[in-house]
Amino acid sequence: MRKSVALAAAGLALASGLTACGSGSDSGTGGDKDGTLVVGATPVPAGEVLAYIKDNLAQKAGLKLEIKEFTDYVLPNTALQEGSLDANLYQNRPFLDEFNKSKGTDLVSVVDAYLPPMGVYSKKIQDIAKLGDGATVAVPNETTNEGRALKLLAAKGLITLKKGAGTDASPADVTANPKHLKFKELDPAQLPRSLDDVDAAVINNNYAQDAGLSPTKDAILLESAEGNPYANLLAVKRGNEDDPRVEKLAKLLVSPAVKKFIAQKYKGSVLPAASG
Incomplete structure (x- = not known):
């Protein structure tokens, strides 16, 4: 929730x-x-x-x-x-x-x-393009962090958000989902531990590094600094x-x-x- x-x-x-x-x-x-x-x-x-x-x-x-x-x-x-x-x-x-x-x-x-920068991490794939049909993606369950995660996925073309969706975007704002991704909403601190159970997780930078993940080496998709x-x-x-x-x-x-x-x-x- x-x-x-x-x-x-x-x-x-x-x-x-x-x-x-x-x-x-x-x-x-x-x-x-x-x-x-x-x-x-x-x-x-x-x-x-x-x-x-x-x-x-x-x-x-x-x-x-x-x-x-x-x-x-x-x-x-x-x-x-x-x-x-x-x-x-x-x-x-x-x-x-x-x-x-x-x-x-x-x-x-x-x-x-x-x-x-927020990133997408996975223990199952090494290329975001390999995210399969019906894959489960864990996202933060906090309003702004979830919106940020969804915008990152949308920027890669994995989903489309409705026009005008802001920083508080939620899965309800997804208007196109060609890979039929399923979203699992978790506390941000729990996201690194979820990697064994989901296909990918969108993780805040501090929690990724706390868990020993390197955003530049381990993320399969990373936010751009431009206009961020x-x-x-x-x-x-x-x-x-x-x-x-x-x-x-x-x-x-x-x-x-x-x-x-x-x-x-x-x-x-x-x-x-x-x-x-």
């Missing part, structure tokens, strides 16, 4: 919890502009990018940084809204917009940081955009040093954002 971000991963969040890095404090700095900036992130690539900044760039920039890692897509935003985080890095703009709409939160983007609206962004609660600590981190995220780190570490599996 498809979920909006209001409900997605609720069970996962309770089961997996979160892992903290840094000082391990339980709350943000509550508006202390000179204190440690507490930033929530998924482990890969956001947590790795932030760790690079913390270890190599933050001190020189006069920034004290604490990273809290989350294993789902809901808790980082609820924690940010409630004030136990000062910022987060893990989501794209369509996801943020839908989250604000469905949850009544007031979170805003500060800067685009990098693009983690799904760059991951640094987000804060509205009113905190001008926090000097946030401004420092935003500047570092689009700095030449971080762009070089992303290019060298991920070798095309994650791309520096065009902004900055």
Whole structure:
């Protein structure tokens, strides 16, 4: 069953919890502009990018940084809204917009940081053209991620979506399905584990890399960066955009040093954002 971000991963969040890095404090700095900036992130690539900044760039920039890692897509935003985080890095703009709409939160983007392209993976075929008639394709069950997955399949001509289908597209918006694909909607974190049971799965970049999959080597279909609206962004609660600590981190995220780190570490599996 498809979920909006209001409900997605609720069970996962309770089961997996979160892992903290840094000082391990339980709350943000509550508006202390000179204190440690507490930033929530998924482990890969956001947590790795932030760790690079913390270890190599933050001190020189006069920034004290604490990273809290989350294993789902809901808790980082609820924690940010409630004030136990000062910022987060893990989501794209369509996801943020839908989250604000469905949850009544007031979170805003500060800067685009990098693009983690979504990909199609399979243990049964090595060429997307070999996807057979009636194949089962697992897709994320969250509103914006499912729409993103379907748009990727449509861009390859595997399906056709109705005119005007937006970022919240669902299987109900499929108007042509020449291969008679069957869609299995799963929590995004479960998609890598589904590869033994389905013909292919459309997997978010961070969960693919967490599972040891290389987007550039293992994906049989990968998003293009050109005109892609799904760059991951640094987000804060509205009113905190001008926090000097946030401004420092935003500047570092689009700095030449971080762009070089992303290019060298991920070798095309994650791309520096065009902004900055």
